[in-house]
Structures are given as structure tokens and as C-alpha cells.
Amino acid sequence: MTPSAPGSRIAGKLGLTDRVFAGPRSRKLLAAVEAGLKRVDHALERELRVADSLADATSRYLYEAGGKRVRPMLALLTAQLGDGATERVIDGATALEMTHLGSLYHDDVMDAADKRRGVPSAHAIWGNSIAILTGDILFSRASQIMARYGDDAIKLQADTFERLVLGQMHETVGPQEGDDPVDFYLQVLSDKTGSLIAAAAQAGVIFSNGPTEFEAPMVTFGEKAGVAFQLLDDVIDLSADPDETGKVPGTDLRAGVPTMPYLVLGQRTDAGSVALRARIDDGVARISDGADPAILDDALAELRDHEATQATLDLANAWSREAVDALTPLPDGPVREALTRFAQAVADRSS
Numbered sequence: 001m002t003p004s005a006p007g008s009r010i011a012g013k014l015g016l017t018d019r020v021f022a023g024p025r026s027r028k029l030l031a032a033v034e035a036g037l038k039r040v041d042h043a044l045e046r047e048l049r050v051a052d053s054l055a056d057a058t059s060r061y062l063y064e065a066g067g068k069r070v071r072p073m074l075a076l077l078t079a080q081l082g083d084g085a086t087e088r089v090i091d092g093a094t095a096l097e098m099t100h101l102g103s104l105y106h107d108d109v110m111d112a113a114d115k116r117r118g119v120p121s122a123h124a125i126w127g128n129s130i131a132i133l134t135g136d137i138l139f140s141r142a143s144q145i146m147a148r149y150g151d152d153a154i155k156l157q158a159d160t161f162e163r164l165v166l167g168q169m170h171e172t173v174g175p176q177e178g179d180d181p182v183d184f185y186l187q188v189l190s191d192k193t194g195s196l197i198a199a200a201a202q203a204g205v206i207f208s209n210g211p212t213e214f215e216a217p218m219v220t221f222g223e224k225a226g227v228a229f230q231l232l233d234d235v236i237d238l239s240a241d242p243d244e245t246g247k248v249p250g251t252d253l254r255a256g257v258p259t260m261p262y263l264v265l266g267q268r269t270d271a272g273s274v275a276l277r278a279r280i281d282d283g284v285a286r287i288s289d290g291a292d293p294a295i296l297d298d299a300l301a302e303l304r305d306h307e308a309t310q311a312t313l314d315l316a317n318a319w320s321r322e323a324v325d326a327l328t329p330l331p332d333g334p335v336r337e338a339l340t341r342f343a344q345a346v347a348d349r350s351s
Helices: 006-014 016-020 024-047 053-064 070-079 087-111 122-126 128-147 151-173 181-207 212-236 260-267 271-288 293-304 307-325 334-346
Strands: none
Touching: 016 334, 024 053, 024 070, 024 087, 024 334, 053 087, 053 122, 053 128, 070 087, 070 181, 070 212, 070 334, 087 122, 087 128, 087 151, 087 181, 122 128, 128 151, 151 181, 181 212, 181 260, 212 260, 212 307, 212 334, 260 271, 260 293, 260 307, 271 293, 293 307, 307 334
């Protein structure tokens, strides 16, 4: 497979050039970020090569399928608060993107997802064991890159990886007695998605020798924006257009993985909502027993138009606003403007 152009990968539904880098003050910043993204892409292509022929093919599979490169973009943005896209910034962004890629291999196995980024998932081609081991290879490669830069870089990688694993573990086990399902799920999103985006935002400052007082705000910003990003992904998962998601509509719910619209639906007590929730639960149970996943088509279409899905969009916007609020300590300028637009864009990828 031939990788698509970096700019097209990132723009996608996020609308990078039109939304994050809007305005005359952003032209120079956009050029710096695009140049850095090309360097990250070259680094990914280099670092993902493995001497073993099978591992080489599987490791590059999802990279070559595309992707938005949100995390490297964010690291390159926050690096402009320091010395810019130094070699350390490029390597840090590369390592975090490889960590993200590795997590996708594992997620697709656990979620039994058939497609990722518009292509068959890795486990659908090579089986669960090879997909899991490929994710492990990417995690180890990412750690090798971070190890070049000492204990602080290794700790950033290790702490982030621990939160990714804990988030996935908690999602797998589910809320326990006494846990509020919505609050529990928001914590899962903070760990699974927010932690890695927060690490990218922080890494840009750290590896560019940026002011240390900006690190904590960038962690808060990244985590809030990451949760907003995933909440909107839960809405997009219900999209009737597979071209928008790269997956069959409702993939997560068909596999029995709760998403925020489903959880919010469970809080509603009107007869229609209760009945819809029961139909979804019944369909998931029947699919797990071997029924055709298409039996949920009508119920998921109804959920897509339900008030619970709009409530999820509202929640995504609330987390986006909190991300913007975290930028208060940053100086006024194109970086802060772009980060503000980034937080707004991840919560609204409809245009």
C-alpha cells in the first residue's frame, strides 16, 4: 500500500487547514506544522520497518491505511511554545503515534472490529494472536525511541501506557456496583483517549524546551480535548455513512461495547427510550450467539436520531469548552488560537 499525503490524512473530518489554522496569523504556524508532519511521517516509515518479513508487513499495515495524525499535530503545535520542531519533538511525536497505532491493533481484537480506517482490521487478516503481537512490537519500538532521551521521556511513555491499559481494562470489566455508568465511562475515555492526547500536548512543550509552567495546562487541555474527541467518535460510530467512520455503522454497539449515546439512553425513563434500550440489548445478545449483526440496523438508526445522541454532542462541546479554558495561562497568539480551534474542531467534525 502507498501512504496518502500527510496533509490529507490529518485534514480528513477534522478539517485541519480550514479550521485549526484559520486566519492570517496562522500561515507561518501552518507551514511549520506541515513541515514537521512530513518529518514525522518519514520517521514513522523508518521506525516501523522490521527485519522479519511478517512483522514488517503487519507493523506498517495500519500506518499505510491512513489516519488523521492528531497526536503528532498537537505535539508540533505545542512545540511552537518552545524551540519548535526539534529532532526530539519529532521523535517524541513519532513514539506517541506508534503507541496510538499499537493500541488500535489491540482494540480491534477486543472489540471484534471487522474494519479500521476503511480496510479490514489486522486480526481479520492475520488472526488475533498476530494482531496482538504486532501491537506489542509497536509499543516496544515506541519505548526504544523514548529511551533515547532519558528517564523523563521514558516515564512519560510508561505512565501514558499504564493509563491506556487501565482504561481498556476498566472498559472490558465495566462499571461495578455503585458506579455511575456515565461517570465511569468518562474516566475510561480520560484514560484510553485523553491520556495519549495529553501526553502529545505535554511532549511538545517538554521536547522543545518550552516553559515548564505550560506543561500542566497542556496536560489538562489534551485530556479534555481527548475526551471531547472520543465522545464525538461515539456519535460518528452511529453514522449511516461507512466512508465517515471506516467501519460498519454501530460497530462498537454491535460488539457489545457501550458508547455514550447508549449510556445516556439508559438514563432516560420514558417508554420509548426504555423499549429502544431493550431492543439494543436483545440484539447484542443475539449477535453474540451468532445472529446476523444486521438485526440491529433499525434500532441503531433510531438511536442515531434519539435525543440521547444530541445529549452526547452537547457533552462533547462541554468538554471542548473546558479544554479551551485550560489555555488561559498561554500568551495570546497563533498557537493559542490554533489550540482553541483544535479543541472546537474535535468536538464538531461535521464541517
